[in-house]
Amino acid sequence: MNANHPAVQVRQLSKNYGSVQALKSVDLSIAAGEYFVLLGPSGGGKTTLLRTIGGFHKPSSGQVWLNGQEVSHLPPDKRPTAMVFQAYALFPHMTVLGNVGYGLSLAKLPKAEVLDKSLAMLEMVGLKGYEDRRPNELSGGQQQRVQLARALVLDRNILLLDEPLAALDAQLRKDMCLELKHLQEKVGITFIHVTHNQEEAMTVADRIALIANGELVEHGPARAIYRTPERRFTASFVGENNLLSGSVSAVEGETVTVPVCGQPLTVDRRGLPVRVGETVALSVRSELVEMVPADGAEPVDGLSLAGTYTESVYLGLTQSHRVALADGTEVVSRVVGESDAPDPTPGTAVRVRWKPGALRLHMN
Amino acid sequence: MNDYANIWLHRAKWAYLLLVVTTLMSPVFYVMYISFNENGFGAAQYVFTTRWYGLIFSDAQLMNALRWTLWLAAVTAIFTIPMALLAAKFYKATRAKVPVVFLLLAPLFVAPDILSAALLVFFKNLNFTFRWLGDQVGVAFMDGWGQLGFTTAVIGLIIYTMPYAFVVILITMGRYNKEQTEAARACGATGWRAFWDIEFPQIRAGVFSACAFTVILCFNEYTRTSLLKGGFDTFTTVLVSQMLNEGMSEQSYAMSSFVSFVAIALIGGIIIFTLLRSEAAARRAQPVAEPGTRSTAAV
Amino acid sequence: MTAPTDIGLDGLPPVEPYRPTLRDRLSGWAFWIPIVFMVLFFALPMALTVVFSVFERTMFWMEPGFSLLAYENFFFSARLENFLASMGYSLISVVVSFCLGFPIAVFVRKSVPQAAQHRVVLLFILPFMVSEIIRIFALRPVLQRNGLVNETLLNLGLIDEPITALLYTHTGVIIGEVLSFMPFIVFAGFLAMEAVPKFIFEVCDDLGAGPVRRFTDVILPLAAPGIFAGAVFIFVNGIGVALIPNIMGGPGAVNAGLIATQAITALDFPLAMAVSAIMMATLMGLLYIGHRLFDLTKILAPMN
Numbered sequence: 024m025n026a027n028h029p030a031v032q033v034r035q036l037s038k039n040y041g042s043v044q045a046l047k048s049v050d051l052s053i054a055a056g057e058y059f060v061l062l063g064p065s066g067g068g069k070t071t072l073l074r075t076i077g078g079f080h081k082p083s084s085g086q087v088w089l090n091g092q093e094v095s096h097l098p099p100d101k102r103p104t105a106m107v108f109q110a111y112a113l114f115p116h117m118t119v120l121g122n123v124g125y126g127l128s129l130a131k132l133p134k135a136e137v138l139d140k141s142l143a144m145l146e147m148v149g150l151k152g153y154e155d156r157r158p159n160e161l162s163g164g165q166q167q168r169v170q171l172a173r174a175l176v177l178d179r180n181i182l183l184l185d186e187p188l189a190a191l192d193a194q195l196r197k198d199m200c201l202e203l204k205h206l207q208e209k210v211g212i213t214f215i216h217v218t219h220n221q222e223e224a225m226t227v228a229d230r231i232a233l234i235a236n237g238e239l240v241e242h243g244p245a246r247a248i249y250r251t252p253e254r255r256f257t258a259s260f261v262g263e264n265n266l267l268s269g270s271v272s273a274v275e276g277e278t279v280t281v282p283v284c285g286q287p288l289t290v291d292r293r294g295l296p297v298r299v300g301e302t303v304a305l306s307v308r309s310e311l312v313e314m315v316p317a318d319g320a321e322p323v324d325g326l327s328l329a330g331t332y333t334e335s336v337y338l339g340l341t342q343s344h345r346v347a348l349a350d351g352t353e354v355v356s357r358v359v360g361e362s363d364a365p366d367p368t369p370g371t372a373v374r375v376r377w378k379p380g381a382l383r384l385h386m387n
Numbered sequence: 388m389n390d391y392a393n394i395w396l397h398r399a400k401w402a403y404l405l406l407v408v409t410t411l412m413s414p415v416f417y418v419m420y421i422s423f424n425e426n427g428f429g430a431a432q433y434v435f436t437t438r439w440y441g442l443i444f445s446d447a448q449l450m451n452a453l454r455w456t457l458w459l460a461a462v463t464a465i466f467t468i469p470m471a472l473l474a475a476k477f478y479k480a481t482r483a484k485v486p487v488v489f490l491l492l493a494p495l496f497v498a499p500d501i502l503s504a505a506l507l508v509f510f511k512n513l514n515f516t517f518r519w520l521g522d523q524v525g526v527a528f529m530d531g532w533g534q535l536g537f538t539t540a541v542i543g544l545i546i547y548t549m550p551y552a553f554v555v556i557l558i559t560m561g562r563y564n565k566e567q568t569e570a571a572r573a574c575g576a577t578g579w580r581a582f583w584d585i586e587f588p589q590i591r592a593g594v595f596s597a598c599a600f601t602v603i604l605c606f607n608e609y610t611r612t613s614l615l616k617g618g619f620d621t622f623t624t625v626l627v628s629q630m631l632n633e634g635m636s637e638q639s640y641a642m643s644s645f646v647s648f649v650a651i652a653l654i655g656g657i658i659i660f661t662l663l664r665s666e667a668a669a670r671r672a673q674p675v676a677e678p679g680t681r682s683t684a685a686v
Numbered sequence: 687m688t689a690p691t692d693i694g695l696d697g698l699p700p701v702e703p704y705r706p707t708l709r710d711r712l713s714g715w716a717f718w719i720p721i722v723f724m725v726l727f728f729a730l731p732m733a734l735t736v737v738f739s740v741f742e743r744t745m746f747w748m749e750p751g752f753s754l755l756a757y758e759n760f761f762f763s764a765r766l767e768n769f770l771a772s773m774g775y776s777l778i779s780v781v782v783s784f785c786l787g788f789p790i791a792v793f794v795r796k797s798v799p800q801a802a803q804h805r806v807v808l809l810f811i812l813p814f815m816v817s818e819i820i821r822i823f824a825l826r827p828v829l830q831r832n833g834l835v836n837e838t839l840l841n842l843g844l845i846d847e848p849i850t851a852l853l854y855t856h857t858g859v860i861i862g863e864v865l866s867f868m869p870f871i872v873f874a875g876f877l878a879m880e881a882v883p884k885f886i887f888e889v890c891d892d893l894g895a896g897p898v899r900r901f902t903d904v905i906l907p908l909a910a911p912g913i914f915a916g917a918v919f920i921f922v923n924g925i926g927v928a929l930i931p932n933i934m935g936g937p938g939a940v941n942a943g944l945i946a947t948q949a950i951t952a953l954d955f956p957l958a959m960a961v962s963a964i965m966m967a968t969l970m971g972l973l974y975i976g977h978r979l980f981d982l983t984k985i986l987a988p989m990n
Contacts, residue, residue: 098572108566415821496919498923504958512738545727646820
C-alpha cells in the first residue's frame with residue numbers, strides 16, 4: 024500500500040435514480056489508516072456514498088479510486104474493500120466459524136490456514152469459544168462481532184461499516200462504539216463508518232464528513248465540526264445550536280453587525296465576503312448561552328437578546344431553559360450541573376447572553 | 388382470535404372449511420374406493436381387490452405411455468425451474484415490474500384449450516415456413532423444426548407451468564434477505580457463487596416445492612399435451628381417450644386413482660416435511676442473551 | 687464549500703464519461719431468457735391467432751389470405767348464442783365459487799395462526815393436484831342417476847326418486863366448474879387478503895362495525911384486485927375448458943373451448959383461431975376494465 028495515495032478518493036461522484044439525485048458531484052479524500060465517519064440525516068446520501076465506494080451501486084458519473092487505482096465500475100468482489108452491514112447479514116445456514124472463514128475459502132486457501140486465521144480473528148473480537156454456534160443463537164452485539172471478524176480476516180485495507188450499531192440498544196451501542204475505535208487502532212486499516220448518530224460519530228471518528236441532500240456539506244475533525252461549523256446546515260445538525268437569521272446592517276473590518284428582533288448583534292466576520300444587506304445565518308451553541316433576569320436597561324453590546332421565559336426541561340445532566348424572542352423565535356440556554364434555584368414563572372422578561380466569539384456567522 | 392370470540396362460531400367455521408375440502412376431494416376418494424372393487428362401479432357387492440392395478444402394470448401400451456409422461460415431466464421441470472429462478476431475479480431487479488409479471492402470469496388466464504389451439508397452429512405454420520425456407524435454400528435439416536412432437540409438447544408444458552413455478556419461487560425469495568448476498572460479494576464471491584453458496588441453500592425448499600408442483604402439473608395435464616404431442620401417448624391422454632370412448636371402465640378407475648395417489652402422496656409429503664422442518668428449527672434456536680447482561684464471554 | 691485542493695485531488699487525470707465494456711453488456715443476458723421464451727412461445731402465438739383467423743380455410747389446413755369467413759361462421763350461427771350462454775353460466779359459477787370460497791380465505795387470514803396459514807391453504811392445493819380431468823370424470827359416478835349422491839339421499843329417505851338434474855344439464859356444468867375452480871378463489875382470496883392487515887378486524891370490533899359493514903366497506907375494497915384476478919381466472923377457464931361441458935353438460939352444451947376443439951377436429955383451423963382471438967380479446971377487455979377499476983398492480987404487493 025503506497026503511503027502517498029489516499030486510501031479512498033471520490034471524484035465528482037453522482038448517482039441518480041430516475042429523476043432523484045442521491046449523490047450530487049461529491050468530492051472526497053480519505054487517508055490510509057483513518058477512522059472516517061459519514062454522518063448525516065436519513066436519506067441524505069451517506070449510505071449511497073458508502074455503497075458506491077463498496078461497489079454495490081454503479082456511479083451515474085464520476086469516479087472512485089481505491090489505493091490509487093480506479094475501481095468505479097468494478098463489482099464488490101473485485102475491490103479491496105470489506106463490509107459490515109447493519110443486521111441480518113450473517114449466513115444463517117453456516118456456523119460462526121463457517122461465516123468467518125467464507126471469504127478465505129473462496130480465495131482457495133488451504134483448510135488449515137482458513138481455520139487458524141478464523142479462530143485468531145474470533146479471539147480478537149472477543150468471541151473465543153463461539154465457533155460452533157449458529158447466527159440465530161447469538162445476541163445482536165455478538166452478531167456484529169462475527170461480521171467484523173468475517174470482514175477483517177480478509178486482510179484488506181479498507182473496511183466499510185453501514186450503520187453497524189443501529190440495531191443495538193443504547194447502552195450496548197455505547198460499549199461497542201468504543202470497542203470499534205480500539206479495534207481500528209489495533210488493526211490500523213481505514214474504517215469508513217456511516218451513521219446518523221452524532222455521539223457515535225464523535226466517539227470513533229478521526230474525521231467526520233457531513234452528507235445531506237446528496238452533497239458533502241462539510242468535513243473535519245469532530246472538534247472542528249462541533250465547535251466551529253462553517254456551514255449553517257452543520258450548525259443545525261451537529262450539537263444543539265440556536266439558529267438566528269437577519270440582514271447585515273454594517274461591516275467594519277472583521278466585525279459584522281446583524282440586527283435580530285430589532286436588536287443589533289455583533290459577530291466575527293471570519294474572513295467571509297459578506298456585504299451589507301445580505302441575509303446571513305447566525306448560530307450559537309446552547310451551552311454557551313446564559314439566561315439572566317432582565318434588568319430593565321438594555322445594554323447595547325451586541326452580545327444579548329431580550330425575550331420572555333417559556334419553560335425548562337430537566338434532562339438530568341443538563342437543564343434547558345427555553346426563551347421566546349419578540350418575533351416568536353425560540354432560544355435555548357443549556358446549563359450543565361445541579362442548581363436548586365427555582366425556575367422563573369413563564370412570561371417573565373429575561374435576557375439571553377453569550378461571550379464574545381460564541382456567536383458564529385454563516386453565509387447562505 | 389380474541390378472548391371474546393364465540394368458540395362455537397370458530398369451530399363452525401373450521402367445520403365448514405374442512406367440509407369444503409372434503410367435498411372437493413370426495414369424487415376422487417370415491418373413485419379410489421371404486422377402484423378397489425372387484426365388481427366395479429354400481430355393483431351391489433363390494434369385494435376388495437388390487438386386480439385392476441395389476442392390469443395397469445401389465446399393459447405395455449400404458450406402461451410406455453407412463454414412461455413418456457415421466458420423461459415429459461422431467462424435461463419440463465429441468466427447463467421451467469431455472470427459467471423461473473431467472474425470471475424471479477429479473478423481476479426483483481427491474482423497474483418495469485408490471486409488464487414482466489403480466490407476461491409471466493398471463494398463461495394462467497388463457498384457457499388451456501385456447502392456448503393449445505393457438506400453439507398448435509403456430510407450430511404447424513412454423514414447420515411449413517421452415518420447410519419452405521429449406522426448399523428455397525436447398526437444405527433439409529430444418530424440415531423437422533416445429534413439427535408436433537416431444538419438443539412442442541414440452542414447450543406447451545413450460546408455458547403452462549411457468550406461472551406457478553414463478554409465483555412459488557418469488558414468494559420463497561421474498562423471505563430471503565438480500566444483504567446476505569451483498570455480504571457474500573463483499574467477501575469476494577462472484578454473483579453466481581453468492582447465489583449458489585448463500586441464497587440457494589435458503590430457498591432450496593421453495594425450489595423443490597416448485598419442482599414437485601411442476602412435475603405433478605405435467606403428469607396430470609391433458610389438454611395441451613394431447614394437442615401438441617404429435618404421435619406418442621401419455622398416461623393421461625390414454626386414460627382420457629378411454630374414458631371418452633368407452634366410458635369409465637374398472638381399469639379407468641384404477642388408473643385415475645393411481646395418478647391421484649401419486650399426486651396426493653407428493654403434496655402430502657411436502658406439507659408434512661415442511662411442518663417437521665419448521666418445528667425442528669424452532670426447537671433448535673436458543674433464546675438470545677438479554678441485552679445489557681454480561682456473561683463471562685463478551686456480550 | 688471545500689475546494690478539491692483541500693482534499694488532495696491534485697494530480698489525477700480528468701474525469702471521463704463511462705463507456706460500458708462488452709463484458710458488462712453480456713453479463714446480464716441470461717436473465718432475459720425467460721422473457722424471450724415467453725414472448726416467443728406465448729405472446730407471439732397468441733397475437734398470431736388474429737392473423738391466422740383471417741386466413742382461408744383449405745381441406746386440411748389453411749392458406750394465407752384475408753377472409754372473414756371464420757368470424758362469419760362464428761357470429762352468425764348458433765355458436766354465438768352458445769358462447770354468450772356459456773359466459774352466463776360461467777358468471778354464475780364465479781359468483782357461487784366466490785360466495786362459497788371467499789369466506790374461507792377471510793377465515794384463514796383472520797383466525798388461523800400466522801405460521802399455519804400457508805399450510806391450511808395448501809390443503810386446497812390437494813384437489814388441484816389431482817388432474818382436473820379426473821376430477822370432472824369422477825363426478826359422473828357421484829352425480830349420476832344411480833350415483834353416490836342419489837344413493838345416499840335415497841337411503842336417507844330424503845327423496846323418493848333420483849335427481850336427474852345433476853348431470854348432463856347446465857346445472858351439472860356449473861357444479862363441475864365450481865368444484866374445479868373453487869380452490870383458486872381460496873388462493874386468490876387468500877393472496878388478496880394479504881392486503882388486509884390483521885388489525886383491521888380488531889379495529890372494526892372497536893368501532894362497532896358488524897361483519898356485513900366490515901366486508902363491504904373495508905375488506906372488499908382492499909382485497910378487490912386479488913378477488914378480481916381470481917374471478918377472471920375462473921370465468922376464463924369456465925368458458926375455455928372444453929371438457930367440462932363435454933362431460934358434465936347435456937347435448938348441445940358448449941363453451942368457447944369446446945367450439946375451438948371441435949373446430950380443430952373438423953380441420954377448420956381459421957375458425958379455431960377466430961375463437962381463440964375472440965377469447966383473447968375478452969380476456970384483455972376484462973383485465974383492462976379490472977385495471978381501471980381496481981389497479982391490478984396492487985396484487986403484486988405481497989410478492990415484492
